[in-house]
Amino acid sequence: xxxxxxxxxxxxxxxxxxxxxxxxxxxxxxxxxxxxxxxxxxxxxxxxxxxxxxxxxxxxxxxxxxxxxxxxxxxxxxxxxxxxxxxxxxxxxxxxxxxxxxxxxxxxxxxxxxxxxxxxxxxxxxxxxxxxxxxxxxxxxxxxxxxxxxxxxxxxxxxxxxxxxxxxxxxxxxxxxxxxxxxxxxxxxxxxxxxxxxxxxxxxxxxxxxxxxxxxxxxxxxxxxxxxxxxxxxxxxxxxxxxxxxxxxxxxxxxxxxxxxxxxxxxxxxxxxxxxxxxxxxxxxxxxxxxxxxxxxxxxxxxxxx
Amino acid sequence: xxxxxxxxxxxxxxxxxxxxxxxxxxxxxxxxxxxxxxxxxxxxxxxxxxxxxxxxxxxxxxxxxxxxxxxxxxxxxxxxxxxxxxxxxxxxxxxxxxxxxxxxxxxxxxxxxxxxxxxxxxxxxxxxxxxxxxxxxxxxxxxxxxxxxxxxxxxxxxxxxxxxxxxxxxxxxxxxxxxxxxxxxxxxxxxxxxxxxxxxxxxxxxxxxxxxxxxxxxxxxxxxxxxxxxxxxxxxxxxxxxxxxxxxxxxxxxxxxxxxxxxxxxxxxxxxxxxxxxxxxxxxxxxxxxxxxxxxxxxxxxxxxxxxxxxxxxxxxxxxxxxxxxxxxxxxxxxxxxxxxxxxxxxxxxxxxxxxxxxxxxxxxxxxxxxxxxxxxxxxxxxxxxxxxxxxxxxxxxxxxxxxxxxxxxxxxxxxxxxxxxxxxxxxxxxxxxxxxxxxxxxxxxxxxxxxxxxxxxxxxxxxxxxxxxxxxxxxxxxxxxxxxxxxxxxxxxxxxxxxxxxxxxxxxxxxxxxxxxxxxxxxxxxxxxxxxxxxxxxxxxxxxx
Numbered sequence: 001x002x003x004x005x006x007x008x009x010x011x012x013x014x015x016x017x018x019x020x021x022x023x024x025x026x027x028x029x030x031x032x033x034x035x036x037x038x039x040x041x042x043x044x045x046x047x048x049x050x051x052x053x054x055x056x057x058x059x060x061x062x063x064x065x066x067x068x069x070x071x072x073x074x075x076x077x078x079x080x081x082x083x084x085x086x087x088x089x090x091x092x093x094x095x096x097x098x099x100x101x102x103x104x105x106x107x108x109x110x111x112x113x114x115x116x117x118x119x120x121x122x123x124x125x126x127x128x129x130x131x132x133x134x135x136x137x138x139x140x141x142x143x144x145x146x147x148x149x150x151x152x153x154x155x156x157x158x159x160x161x162x163x164x165x166x167x168x169x170x171x172x173x174x175x176x177x178x179x180x181x182x183x184x185x186x187x188x189x190x191x192x193x194x195x196x197x198x199x200x201x202x203x204x205x206x207x208x209x210x211x212x213x214x215x216x217x218x219x220x221x222x223x224x225x226x227x228x229x230x231x232x233x234x235x236x237x238x239x240x241x242x243x244x245x246x247x248x249x250x251x252x253x254x255x256x257x258x259x260x261x262x263x264x265x266x267x268x269x270x271x272x273x274x275x276x277x278x279x280x281x282x283x284x285x286x287x288x289x290x291x292x293x294x295x296x297x298x299x300x301x302x303x304x305x306x
Numbered sequence: 307x308x309x310x311x312x313x314x315x316x317x318x319x320x321x322x323x324x325x326x327x328x329x330x331x332x333x334x335x336x337x338x339x340x341x342x343x344x345x346x347x348x349x350x351x352x353x354x355x356x357x358x359x360x361x362x363x364x365x366x367x368x369x370x371x372x373x374x375x376x377x378x379x380x381x382x383x384x385x386x387x388x389x390x391x392x393x394x395x396x397x398x399x400x401x402x403x404x405x406x407x408x409x410x411x412x413x414x415x416x417x418x419x420x421x422x423x424x425x426x427x428x429x430x431x432x433x434x435x436x437x438x439x440x441x442x443x444x445x446x447x448x449x450x451x452x453x454x455x456x457x458x459x460x461x462x463x464x465x466x467x468x469x470x471x472x473x474x475x476x477x478x479x480x481x482x483x484x485x486x487x488x489x490x491x492x493x494x495x496x497x498x499x500x501x502x503x504x505x506x507x508x509x510x511x512x513x514x515x516x517x518x519x520x521x522x523x524x525x526x527x528x529x530x531x532x533x534x535x536x537x538x539x540x541x542x543x544x545x546x547x548x549x550x551x552x553x554x555x556x557x558x559x560x561x562x563x564x565x566x567x568x569x570x571x572x573x574x575x576x577x578x579x580x581x582x583x584x585x586x587x588x589x590x591x592x593x594x595x596x597x598x599x600x601x602x603x604x605x606x607x608x609x610x611x612x613x614x615x616x617x618x619x620x621x622x623x624x625x626x627x628x629x630x631x632x633x634x635x636x637x638x639x640x641x642x643x644x645x646x647x648x649x650x651x652x653x654x655x656x657x658x659x660x661x662x663x664x665x666x667x668x669x670x671x672x673x674x675x676x677x678x679x680x681x682x683x684x685x686x687x688x689x690x691x692x693x694x695x696x697x698x699x700x701x702x703x704x705x706x707x708x709x710x711x712x713x714x715x716x717x718x719x720x721x722x723x724x725x726x727x728x729x730x731x732x733x734x735x736x737x738x739x740x741x742x743x744x745x746x747x748x749x750x751x752x753x754x755x756x757x758x759x760x761x762x763x764x765x766x767x768x769x770x771x772x773x774x775x776x777x778x779x780x781x782x783x784x785x786x787x788x789x790x791x792x793x794x795x796x797x798x799x800x801x802x803x804x805x806x807x808x809x810x811x812x813x814x815x816x817x818x819x820x821x822x823x824x825x826x827x828x829x830x831x832x833x834x835x836x837x838x839x840x841x842x843x844x845x846x847x848x849x850x851x852x
Contacts, residue, residue, distance in 0.1 A: 032719030033764075040363045041766055042744055042754065044444035046456055048764065050436045083355045084507045093526035157562060165559045166552075167528060254554040256527030264352050269719060 008293070012286045019282040020072070020275070024065050027271050034269040038081050055081065068275070077279075078272035080265075087276035091258055095280070097167060098257030101250070102242045104177030106235060109184030114231070116185070117192020118224065124197060132189065139186030144245050148179040148252035165254035176253040180245050184238055188231060195227040229299040236292025240285035334383045334847070336542055337830060344850035345548040346570040346828070348842070349560040353553050354530050356510030357521065359495035360433045360440040366573065368492060369840035370551070373532060373544070375495035375515030378407050378426065378474075379486050383847045384833030386652075386746035388486050392421065392496055392516065402481030402787030407489075409472045413539045415498045416520040423474040427466045428499045430476075431455070434463060442493030445744075448482035481785040483795060487745040490839075518544040518846040527554060532845070545849035561823070565590075570825040570850075573842055578691065581637050584823070597836025598650040599820045600743035602643055602751070605685075605700065605813040606725070606734045606769040614683075614732060618675035620810035624661035625668035626707045627813050632699050636692050639821070643814035646751055646803050653748030653799035660807070660814070669707045680708025686724055686734040689715040693737040700735060725768035734768050740818075741766075746838060748799035749784050756806055771811035776802050827852045 035052045043051075052058045056067060071078055077087040116136065120129045155175060156164040166172050199205060200223055208218045246259030254260075258277050265273035297303045356362050359375045380391035390396065393407035413421045433440045434455040446452055451464025465477035478485065488494060501514040513521055516539065519532035530551040534544055551573070555563075560572035561580055576584050576594070584590045607614040607623060614620055629642035644660025647653055672680060685704075687697040697713045704711045711733065716724070718738060724731040743750045754760040758777050760767030783798035806812070822835040822842045830848040837844040 031723055032717065033723065036722060036764070037719070038439070038441060040441040041741070042444060043441050044447070045762060045764065047441065047443050050443075050456070051439045051441075054436065054439050079507065083353070084358070084361060084510055085356075086508075090526060097527070164562050165555060167554075252556075254556060254559060256554050260527065260554055261353075 005294075008290055012290060015286055016279065016282055020069070020279055021065065023275060023278045024068060025061070027274060028061050028064070030269070032269050034081055034271055037269045072279075077276045080273050081270050082268055083270075087272045090261060090273065091276055091280055094256055094258045094261050097255060098246055098250070098259065100173065101176055101180060101246065101255055101257055102239065104173045105181035105184070105242060106238065108177045108181030109188055109238070110235075112181070113185035113188025114192050114228065116189040118196055118219070118227075120189065120193040121196030121200065121227075122219070124193075129193075133193070136186040136189040139182050139189075142182070144179055144183070144248045145252055147182055148176070148249055151175045151179055152252065165252075167254070167256050176249050176255050179252070180242060180249045183245070184241065188234075191231055191234070192227060195230060196223060199223045199227045233292050233296050233299060236288040236290070236295065239288030243281040243285055333389055337847070337849070339829065339851075340545050340847075340849045341851075342545045342849070343547055344545075344852075345550065346546060346825075346848075346850060347550050347552060347568070348571045348573050349552045349555040349563070349569050350573040351554070351556055353527060354524075354551065357513040358510030359492045359497065359513075359515070360438050360442070361510055362492060363441045365841045369837075369842070369845065370530075370532070371492045371495065371513075372517070372840055373519045373549075373845045374513050374517040374521065375492065375497070376413075376517050377490055377492070377494040377496065378409075379490035379494075381490060381839050383844045384831060384837050386650075386838045388490060391490070392426075393489075396486075398787060402483075402785065403478045405476045405478070405485060405489075406469070407474050407476070409474065410539060411472055413516050414537055415501075415516055416514045416535060417498060417501060419498060419500075421496055421498070421516050422471040423468040424471070425496050425498060426474045427463075427468050429496045430466050430494070431462050432497065432502065433493050435461070440493060442491060445488050445491060445493055448478045448480055448485060448488075450477045450479045452479070481787045483784045483787050484745070484747050484749055485787075487747050491745060519549065522548075529553065540846075544846045546845065549845055564823065564825060567825065570828055571842055572823055575842070576821055576823055578637075581639070581821075585637075590823075593824055593826060595822045595824070595832045595835035597820045597822070597833075598648065599818050600648050600651055600746060600838070601740060601818045602646055602648050603640070603740045603815045603818065604643070604646070604736050605815060606731075606736065607811055607813070608729070608732050608768070608770055609809075609811055610770045611729055611732045613675070613677060613681055616675050617809060618671050619677065621661065622668040622671040622675070622707065623704070623709070624810050624813050625664045625671070626709070627700060627703050627815065628663050629815050630663075632696055633816050635695055635699060636816075640816035640818045643817050645807055645814055646756065646812060647748055648817040651743065651746065651748055651751070653796040653803070655800045655804060658804065658807070661810075665703075665706050672707060672709075677708070680710065682710045682712070683732045684714055685711040686714045686716065686721050686731040688718045688721050688735075688738040690718075690738060693735060696737055697735050726762075726764045726766070728763060728770070731768065735815075736768075748796065748803070749780065752780055752799075752802065756811070769811035771806075771809065773805070773809065776805055 035048055035055070035057060039048045039051055056064060068078065079086050080090060083090070116132050120132045123129045152164065152175060155161045162171050162175050205218060205223055208222050246257055247263050249255065250257045250259035251263050258280065261273060262277040265277070350366055352366065354367055354370065355364060357367060357371055357374055359371045362368065362371050376392050378391055378393040380389050381387060382389045392409055392413060394410045395408045397406045409423060415421055430446065432438055434443050434446050434452060436456065436458055443456065449463055449465045451460060454460035455463055467475045469475050495515060498514055502509050505512045511524060518535055518538045518540070520535050521530070522533040523529070523531040532549045534547050538544065557572060557574040557577040558580065560569055560574065561577060563569040564572055584594065607620045609615055633640050633642055644658055645655060672678070685697055685700060687693050694713070694715045697715065701711050701713055721734060722739060725734050741751060741755050754766045756767060756771060757780060758772035758774065761770045761772045779798060779802050783795050783802070786795040820836050824835060827850050828848060829851040834844045834847050835842070
């Protein structure tokens with residue numbers, strides 16, 4: 001177990017190194033010059049050259065990358081080109097909002113996905129099952145910006161049930177969390193359905209029913225816990241999916257998380273911020289996957305980590 | 307995370323001009339209806355980058371910095387007229403090279419310390435030191451000793467002298483008629499040394515100035531709160547107790563919230579998709595203030611690339627573009643342009659009609675120049691609406707005289723890159739990147755975008771037009787510092803732009819208008835809501851009526 005963990009951590013570090021290299025390289029070859037974004041239109045050639053030198057952007061790629069890595073190892077993610085603030089400060093200020101949104105999305109997708117999955121499994125083959133599965137297919141396929149704008153229009157603008165974007169209270173969280181979680185709820189409903197069907201077919205369920213337990217009691221206490229366990233392990237992987245979704249969802253709802261930060265930085269070619277957010281997201285994805293793998297043997301003792 | 311190369315309009319700092327406000331009072335007459343008190347909410351989509359006056363250079367933080375800091379010079383609210391700021395008065399020597407500023411006494415920074423001439427000197431040294439990385443350093447090029455600062459061989463500007471605690475003398479290396487405007491730029495704001503040193507690079511998040519408002523809260527990604535400076539040195543202002551800037555709000559969301567009464571000023575303006583709806587509703591349109599802007603949208607014709615090296619071809623293109631139709635395409639949010647300068651800019655030539663729309667004559671001129679069947683070319687354009695649509699209209703106009711233009715719609719940064727690379731972009735539509743003046747003076751529309759200085763790799767003179775005679779005339783005009791000779795100077799600038807039009811390196815297409823929406827409870831003259839130097843509004847002078 002410990003050997004496995006060590007190996008996985010080393011692998012994770014290598015993956016992060018690879019991510020940092022590829023991102024840094026892509027930003028380096030980008031045909032947009034960050035210095036011109038900083039210097040603005042009225043800067044003289046002299047000012048432009050001076051800023052380029054101060055930021056070390058006149059150095060060859062390898063030197064720039066080595067400097068960045070050197071800082072990173074010491075916990076220094078650099079300063080934003082345009083805001084001049086430390087990237088770590090900017091990310092730290094926004095990370096809680098992103099984590100809250102992801103937590104909300106996990107709750108939303110589990111509640112919706114699991115309950116729909118159970119209902120579909122009980123009504124297997126019926127009209128309700130089929131319509132639920134079609135709905136889940138739509139939920140999986142719908143682009144997040146469409147879902148987000150639809151929810152915003154219907155529930156915030158037309159019905160005024162929720163605020164139109166923003167941050168601060170539970171009611172602010174509902175729509176963005178739903179938007180981010182709706183895709184996962186589609187997946188979970190399908191997985192829960194098949195997992196439930198498997199469990200319901202198993203001998204111990206038949207035994208429980210045979211000894212005279214009530215149907216609901218069997219479902220709630222015997223079938224569901226066993227059906228849910230394999231699904232819990234998936235939450236770790238969700239973090240990766242969420243990370244790609246937050247850029248869109250946070251921008252649509254004006255949610256002050258790191259996705260919004262990344263989107264603004266991309267528009268302004270603010271490379272240190274783009275790098276920082278990319279690495280933080282990559283860390284979350286790597287850790288999420290690791291977590292998912294670590295949990296599995298606890299859920300299903302037949303699986304051994306080696 | 308996917309990496310998108312899309313770069314939307316990161317508009318550089320803008321100064322726009324209220325059309326109505328040129329005729330001039332000496333100073334602002336306080337509004338008798340104004341009453342102090344009240345909090346307002348202003349929204350923006352993007353984070354506020356910084357409130358450091360040496361760094362901030364976008365249209366969002368420009369007006370905030372104006373309210374937190376002051377410079378030696380200032381503008382009469384709602385106009386382009388200079389008035390003294392922290393300097394109570396000033397004298398200019400006869401040769402136009404020495405400016406002596408007498409400071410107001412008893413002006414206090416937000417930290418309670420009195421502002422003195424030493425602070426003025428420190429602030430000018432700071433903005434010109436390379437380590438500060440100020441995008442505005444180049445504006446101070448006429449101060450004696452600037453070059454030594456720029457190359458790092460000096461740590462203090464030789465030309466700036468503290469005569470006594472309330473007098474500062476600035477010596478220039480050449481006469482500069484625009485110098486008082488430069489002293490009114492945010493980059494010239496006076497900052498307290500001890501606070502700058504305390505926060506270092508983070509001063510932009512902990513600004514301390516002498517301005518009408520002080521920063522009281524800044525929650526990154528959420529809001530920024532400015533609170534009234536009760537000790538402000540100008541009597542009676544500001545009226546508002548507090549301004550809350552909420553960030554992260556899409557313009558469309560801001561508009562909906564304004565309609566619900568939750569927002570007072572949507573900082574990003576009326577979203578284009580909702581423009582007709584808002585302006586078509588008399589009730590809502592009555593809360594929109596319309597003004598001019600020191601903006602011109604133009605097509606550059608690269609004079610280094612055939613066939614645009616022929617003046618006849620460039621003039622023919624000028625006659626082929628139907629500007630009225632393009633203005634219609636953007637819902638009439640602009641006025642057709644005849645020349646590089648916008649109408650509200652001093653030096654604008656009123657009696658010049660520009661090249662008339664005449665495709666037949668244009669075709670004949672092309673034939674005369676040796677292109678009876680037209681030619682093929684490329685039109686570069688920024689890829690955000692409405693620019694590609696405008697490019698298509700230009701393409702159609704060109705095809706009517708036989709010119710086949712291939713549209714290259716690219717991200718903003720890529721168009722800027724192509725424009726600044728020699729012999730790359732034959733034609734560029736400037737939309738989304740067009741020139742907006744830094745200060746209301748005709749010289750600001752020449753040097754970087756039409757003069758030889760800008761026709762360099764990485765420059766902004768995308769037509770690569772370089773006329774040494776005009777450069778000499780421009781230098782001569784800007785050496786006329788005597789205020790009594792202002793008319794003579796403006797006439798010279800008018801002549802320069804008329805000569806530019808003869809050579810036709812540009813097709814001036816339109817001058818954009820500005821539309822500021824406000825809630826029903828906002829009070830104050832309309833000019834304050836289209837203030838030339840404070841976008842969206844002049845925070846120091848507006849008030850709430852309830």
